[in-house]
Amino acid sequence: MFMLMRTISNVVVELVKADPTIEPLASRGLINVSKYAQELKPFVEEELLTTVSDHSIQVALHRYFRKASSTRQTATFFIDGLLIHADLAAITIERSDAAWLLTKDFYAQAPTTSSTFLTITQGVSEATLIASAEQAQKLKKLTDARSIKTIYYLENLVGVTARVDLTYVQTPNFFHAILSRMALRNINIIESVSTATEITFFVSKEDLKVTLDQLQGLLK
Numbered sequence: 001m002f003m004l005m006r007t008i009s010n011v012v013v014e015l016v017k018a019d020p021t022i023e024p025l026a027s028r029g030l031i032n033v034s035k036y037a038q039e040l041k042p043f044v045e046e047e048l049l050t051t052v053s054d055h056s057i058q059v060a061l062h063r064y065f066r067k068a069s070s071t072r073q074t075a076t077f078f079i080d081g082l083l084i085h086a087d088l089a090a091i092t093i094e095r096s097d098a099a100w101l102l103t104k105d106f107y108a109q110a111p112t113t114s115s116t117f118l119t120i121t122q123g124v125s126e127a128t129l130i131a132s133a134e135q136a137q138k139l140k141k142l143t144d145a146r147s148i149k150t151i152y153y154l155e156n157l158v159g160v161t162a163r164v165d166l167t168y169v170q171t172p173n174f175f176h177a178i179l180s181r182m183a184l185r186n187i188n189i190i191e192s193v194s195t196a197t198e199i200t201f202f203v204s205k206e207d208l209k210v211t212l213d214q215l216q217g218l219l220k
Contacts, residue, residue, distance in 0.1 A: 008052055011044050012064065016064060020180065023068060033058050034058060037058045079163065079164055082163070082212065088157040089155045089157060090191060092129075095123070106139055126151055154190065159200050159201070164198070189203060
C-alpha cells in the first residue's frame with residue numbers, strides 16, 4: 001500500500017506540474033481539491049493501470065500543495081508603470097529577401113513621434129509587424145501588391161507595456177510571475193515583445209480591462 005501511495009503521489013505531481021496554472025491558483029486557495037482530484041482520477045488510473053480512490057488523490061494533492069507552499073520562494077516583483085497602445089493591428093508575413101527589403105523601407109519611412117508605436121520581430125521563417133491599424137493596413141497593401149505571403153492579419157488589438165526595473169533582467173521567475181497572473185484570468189496573449197526594461201503584451205480590445213486589472217496588482 002505504501003508503494004502504491006508513492007506511485008499515486010508521483011503521478012499526481014507530474015500532472016500538476018504539467019499545468020502551469022494550477023500552482024498559482026493553489027497558492028491562493030482557489031483550487032477545489034475534491035473536484036480537481038476527480039478530474040485527475042482517469043489520468044492517474046490510466047498511468048497506473050489500476051483503479052484508485054478519490055481520497056488517495058486528494059491526499060497526494062494536499063501533501064504536494066503543502067510542500068510547495070513551504071518551499072516556494074517569496075520573491076516579490078513590481079511594475080514601475082503601465083502604458084496602453086490602442087487601435088493596433090498585427091501582420092505576419094513569410095520571411096524572404098523581398099519581405100526584408102519591404103519591412104526595412106517601411107520602418108525607415110514610419111512616423112518617429114513619441115506617440116507612434118511600431119515593432120517588428122523577425123523569426124526563422126516569418127516576420128511580424130505590430131503598429132497602428134493605419135500603418136499595418138499600409139504594409140498589408142504593399143505586401144499584397146508584391147505577392148508576399150501574409151500568414152495572418154489581426155485588427156482590434158491593444159498593447160499594454162509594463163515598465164520594470166533593469167535588475168529584473170537577471171532575476172529568475174519574473175516573466176513567470178507576470179504570466180501566471182494573466183493565466184489566472186484566462187487572458188489570451190496574442191503576441192509579446194520585450195526590451196531591457198519594457199514588456200509589451202498584445203491582447204484583444206475585449207481583454208484590455210482584465211489585463212489591466214491583473215497587472216495593476218503589481219504596480220509599486
